[in-house]
Amino acid sequence: MSDQASESMITSDNAGKLRAVFLRDGAAIAARHDAAMRLGWAKRLPVMLSFCAVFALLVFGMLYLGFSIDLFVSGLPNLTFIIGLMIPPNPGTWARVLYYLNQLGQTLGIAFLGTLFATLLAFPFGFLAAKNVVPSLVVHVLSRRLFDTVRGIDTLVWALVWINVVGLGPFAGTLAIICSDFGALAKLFSEAIEAVDRKAVEGVLSSGGSRIESVRFGMLPQVLPVITSQVLYFFESNTRSATIIGIVGAGGIGLSLSEMISTLEWHQVSFIILMLLLTVSVIDYLSTKLRIAIIGPRAA
């Protein structure tokens, strides 16, 4: 039986025979397709070298940062001990549960207000920074650099800055989230606006609409679903960041979390983390539902 004949026989019914054929004729097939079976060193060497470089940097980094067997020998028992103390999660009293729920509500409030006002602020700036709305290179570059600067400062640093202005508490946290999200959202908005289809805008202009009307009726309907979806994603991620700004004193459940960790109340720590997991998955679920309701299942 020739190779051609056996190859033509391979169907889904007798696919298992492929193995038998290859075991019998494998050497001959490899010999005939020599070039395809062999990867030249010229092709392999750069890949190998970059792999080596990447791994070398990893090993150097681990040694430089102080990874050592001693550290893990002493640290891992500590970690398992701590995890052992975390089980079972236990808030102690009902009063504490209520207190944590209150703080969790505060966290959600911070995330909601932060996302909402960051969106309202970023919306006009997104249009300002889009090349197809304001065709000025200076405005474009300046506004993009402004977003990058605001975005480059972490939420926690913003929280520290706002604590200096309005004092300790959740309000500082809200302002911090507004600031750091403003940069990120404005950048995303302007990119979404730049990606719109020109035809609708030209249509409005050609039927006698003004520039403002072309933005309102040509662009806005195209970008609103994208923007809505991004804002919902940010709300989800902000419920996570709102949990940590409490660590520097800017409100929310992070304050309790860091307090309980520093006083080594591990039962309470695991209870708070459990509450967080639950809340975030509920928010995830709700915002997915909302996203589907607003913009259809395709974009979810």
Place this chain on the structure above:
Amino acid sequence: MAQTIKPAQTAELAALVADYAREVARRRRISLIGLAAVVLGIAVASWAAEVRLDVLVEHIGNFSGYVAGLFVLDTGGVAFADPVYWFWGLGKWGRLLADTLLMAYVGTFLGAIIGFCLCFFSARNLMKSAWLCAIMRRFLEFGRTVPDIVFALIFVAAFGLGPVPGVLAIAMHTTGALGKLFAEVVENIDMKPVEGIASTGGSWLQQIRFAVLPQVQTNFVSYALLRFEINVRSAGVLGFVGAGGIGETLLVSIRRFYASDVSAILIMLIVTVMVIDYATEKLRHALLGDGERA
């Protein structure tokens, strides 16, 4: 083209107009309900978050004053006039910044490796055992949901102060985030090559090596690069809880009002983040090929 409208058509037209009006009214109503919900949300959230607009208005001057104050040297001069004095700690801060980058690199790398190993177990098309798949998914979700700074707090308690707990925290969070993305990529592959390898008697590992990996590797690297950029940002503040990097110095400078130091460190951080941002974006475009997807 002029055509007289017959009475029947007028009736049809009227029905259409009425339908249209009803539809518009329905959408208006939904929008109004949505708006009311948002306003209610604002009211409740403002109460919960203790929003005090009067305090903001009263102290907003502090904010601009604070930002302006960041650019005043302790000699009283303007920072821009004396950059050498402004960046007096360039060597020290540069080393700390390098530490921070290295932490992000090692953390991302370790997280990506673990996420890579776990993603095949949490992809429904490759993992036949539903319960193992579910356990893996819950684990990844846990790593993703708990913020890295919380992991850092716990690891600092176990391993002591220093960059190692910071790296472990980043690795843990990255495992969760990348593992999920990787699994999604794996679930979207073309299954024909996998069947091909399976039909020639290839083991599960061989199926992954020769059928799955070639399809997913560029996306994996692209996602890892994206995560590296995010991790550089978060590594910058892990020092707030004593987990190494430049964060601790930054925190001390902010708390003790070393104004010009704060601005100098922030500028260095922002420039670094921008450079990393730019470099990873270029690398990803080169990897994925322009125009394919960003």
